[in-house]
Amino acid sequence: MTEASMHTFEIRDYLRQELMPHFMCPGCGHGIALRALLWAIYELDIDKDRLAIVSGIGCSGRVGAYIDANTMHVTHGRPLAYATGLKLARPDLEVIVITGDGDCLAIGGNHLIHACRRNLNFTCLMLNNEVYGMTGGQVSPTTTVDRFTTTTPLGNHEPGFDSCKLAAAAGAGLVGREITLQVPALKNLIKEGINHPGFAFLEIISDCTEIYGRKNQLGESPEMMLSQKASTRSDVYRNTVDQPFRPNAFETGVLARNDRAEYADNYRKHVEKTMDVLKSGD
Amino acid sequence: MRVSTSSAVEREPSPTTAAEPTNVLIVGVGGQGVITVSKVLAQLCLQNKLKVKQSEIHGMAKRGGAVFSHVRFGREVYSPTIPLGQADILLALEWAEGLRWLPYLNPETGTFISDTQQIIPPFSCRNRKRGATSNYVFRSVEQVKQHVPNSYAVDATGMAEGLGNPRAANTVLLGMLSTALDFSVDDWQAIIAQSVPPKTVEVNRQAFLLGREWIQSDAHKEEREQVEVAKPPPAPVVDDVVIDLEITEAWCKGCDICVKMCPERCLALNSSEIVELANPDACTACRLCEWLCPDFAIAVHVHKKETAIA
Numbered sequence: 001m002t003e004a005s006m007h008t009f010e011i012r013d014y015l016r017q018e019l020m021p022h023f024m025c026p027g028c029g030h031g032i033a034l035r036a037l038l039w040a041i042y043e044l045d046i047d048k049d050r051l052a053i054v055s056g057i058g059c060s061g062r063v064g065a066y067i068d069a070n071t072m073h074v075t076h077g078r079p080l081a082y083a084t085g086l087k088l089a090r091p092d093l094e095v096i097v098i099t100g101d102g103d104c105l106a107i108g109g110n111h112l113i114h115a116c117r118r119n120l121n122f123t124c125l126m127l128n129n130e131v132y133g134m135t136g137g138q139v140s141p142t143t144t145v146d147r148f149t150t151t152t153p154l155g156n157h158e159p160g161f162d163s164c165k166l167a168a169a170a171g172a173g174l175v176g177r178e179i180t181l182q183v184p185a186l187k188n189l190i191k192e193g194i195n196h197p198g199f200a201f202l203e204i205i206s207d208c209t210e211i212y213g214r215k216n217q218l219g220e221s222p223e224m225m226l227s228q229k230a231s232t233r234s235d236v237y238r239n240t241v242d243q244p245f246r247p248n249a250f251e252t253g254v255l256a257r258n259d260r261a262e263y264a265d266n267y268r269k270h271v272e273k274t275m276d277v278l279k280s281g282d
Numbered sequence: 283m284r285v286s287t288s289s290a291v292e293r294e295p296s297p298t299t300a301a302e303p304t305n306v307l308i309v310g311v312g313g314q315g316v317i318t319v320s321k322v323l324a325q326l327c328l329q330n331k332l333k334v335k336q337s338e339i340h341g342m343a344k345r346g347g348a349v350f351s352h353v354r355f356g357r358e359v360y361s362p363t364i365p366l367g368q369a370d371i372l373l374a375l376e377w378a379e380g381l382r383w384l385p386y387l388n389p390e391t392g393t394f395i396s397d398t399q400q401i402i403p404p405f406s407c408r409n410r411k412r413g414a415t416s417n418y419v420f421r422s423v424e425q426v427k428q429h430v431p432n433s434y435a436v437d438a439t440g441m442a443e444g445l446g447n448p449r450a451a452n453t454v455l456l457g458m459l460s461t462a463l464d465f466s467v468d469d470w471q472a473i474i475a476q477s478v479p480p481k482t483v484e485v486n487r488q489a490f491l492l493g494r495e496w497i498q499s500d501a502h503k504e505e506r507e508q509v510e511v512a513k514p515p516p517a518p519v520v521d522d523v524v525i526d527l528e529i530t531e532a533w534c535k536g537c538d539i540c541v542k543m544c545p546e547r548c549l550a551l552n553s554s555e556i557v558e559l560a561n562p563d564a565c566t567a568c569r570l571c572e573w574l575c576p577d578f579a580i581a582v583h584v585h586k587k588e589t590a591i592a
């Protein structure tokens with residue numbers, strides 16, 4: 001994309017402006033993730049009528065409601081299941097799921113591994129803020145050990161999922177991670193996910209400043225974003241000998257590619273076979 | 283960067299009547315040959331049975347890094363570094379580096395010899411605004427002369443270019459340095475010939491003589507007085523674009539992200555915790571505030587002047 005067109009991206013063209021300002025708390029990283037998504041959609045020149053956003057329940061799920069396109073706000077933990085049905089029924093649509101760490105990994109964990117296993121061509125953005133933000137700050141499957149939440153008043157003692165490793169192991173076509181501070185890089189990663197002809201799972205490290213940040217004294221949004229940067233390691237450095245990063249840093253960028261057969265073709269063949277069997281009356 | 287101190291000669295018991303050593307400070311930026319120049323001088327001193335100590339900072343191979351070398355020689359030398367204000371000669375391969383080290387020169391008896399060449403490092407421009415001037419230090423030759431009467435500014439690089447090899451500029455300066463010291467021309471030339479790449483021996487021989495003659499010969503008197511240092515170019519006038527920051531106050535939640543993340547510190551929160559453009563002149567239209575605002579409350583518009591909104 002040329003610089004000129006980058007500069008003509010007007011986010012308002014993609015927002016339901018009558019719903020603005022949105023309901024997210026001051027400094028919530030979910031808004032930045034939304035910008036990156038809309039910017040990617042603009043740069044890929046996806047027609048709004050062909051765009052279908054499916055989102056679950058949570059602050060993250062609510063993000064989808066502000067997009068001026070076809071949107072489905074579905075039951076908690078099930079956006080991947082709805083998206084699977086939608087994409088199979090309407091392969092012409094560009095389907096994008098917006099979900100949270102609680103939505104996607106806790107109540108919806110099963111749907112995630114099966115979406116990865118099937119490898120149907122749509123994209124999933126999981127906004128990971130390490131907490132159940134919408135319901136007041138309960139522990140989530142990605143909460144860092146020893147952090148405080150309303151359900152872990154003495155600190156979290158459970159290990160968290162590395163959702164990218166989980167998705168890659170379950171067979172997702174493309175797996176990536178980015179932080180909200182790196183907006184252009186995040187936008188590019190989302191574009192890559194959308195372009196990938198298979199299931200793309202993208203973890204976006206977001207921040208819940210108001211609840212999680214405050215409870216754990218992680219500072220205001222700028223501090224939280226900068227500490228996220230300090231604890232990630234860009235894939236640019238993956239093959240370098242000298243890695244000036246702490247060993248437990250999360251990698252960002254495209255983390256796995258799995259060029260497996262996409263699901264829809266086989267599914268359609270299977271449908272034909274079934275119809276043949278039905279017609280022949282056997 | 284590495285600081286090395288080499289004592290070229292074993293130290294003898296201190297003679298009670300040790301003459302003060304001669305102090306030569308050679309400075310420049312990485313890649314110019316400061317170390318070569320100081321090694322030539324140190325070798326020459328050894329050959330003339332003098333004690334010599336040389337101490338340098340090098341390793342700044344990337345242009346822009348400061349490089350210096352202290353050379354002290356005489357009947358006895360104890361400390362490897364020249365105290366402030368006690369250098370007898372300051373030989374600079376780059377103009378601003380010469381100015382930087384001026385305080386080391388003895389203002390009354392010292393000699394200042396500097397190439398007028400200016401190598402402007404990128405970090406001398408701290409202002410990222412389009413058309414900003416750099417902070418590269420400027421002093422005219424006259425200003426330096428007020429500080430150190432015995433000063434020579436010379437376009438050594440230009441002279442070496444005239445001989446067909448600008449890299450011989452440091453040998454031109456060695457020729458000039460030789461006029462201030464008591465060593466024979468033959469000794470200088472022999473050591474220079476050993477120290478430079480074999481293919482460049484002849485051009486360096488000529489460069490040395492050219493530099494020496496430039497200071498000694500009356501034929502160059504007028505030329506010597508006319509040397510000027512280029513003034514840093516004035517800031518280009520940038521008026522082709524207008525930056526217009528559109529703030530949607532109704533959407534701002536006062537989270538402070540843009541205020542803290544703006545590299546130019548243009549933004550501030552007002553008394554109602556709503557963002558405002560406090561320093562419009564500093565804005566470079568980098569768009570970080572637009573990208574990072576979770577509430578889409580800032581849009582950066584860059585208009586070409588013709589279409590600019592007044």
Ligand SMILES: Cc1ncc(C[n+]2csc(CCOP(=O)(O)OP(=O)(O)O)c2C)c(N)n1
Nearest residue numbers: 058059060076100101102103131132133134
């Ligand atoms: C079936 C069901 N169970 C529980 C809830 C309550 N609930 C609403 S949002 C939420 C957690 C959302 O957390 P996450 O996905 O991390 O999103 P965030 O709010 O942090 O962005 C829960 C448990 C629900 N709405 N439906």
Ligand code: SF4
Nearest residue numbers: 024025028059133208
């Ligand atoms: S509760 Fe947390 S996740 Fe939800 S809007 Fe507020 S900051 Fe964002």
Ligand code: SF4
Nearest residue numbers: 534535537538540575
């Ligand atoms: S980032 Fe946006 S919401 Fe936050 S203070 Fe700036 S303009 Fe306001």
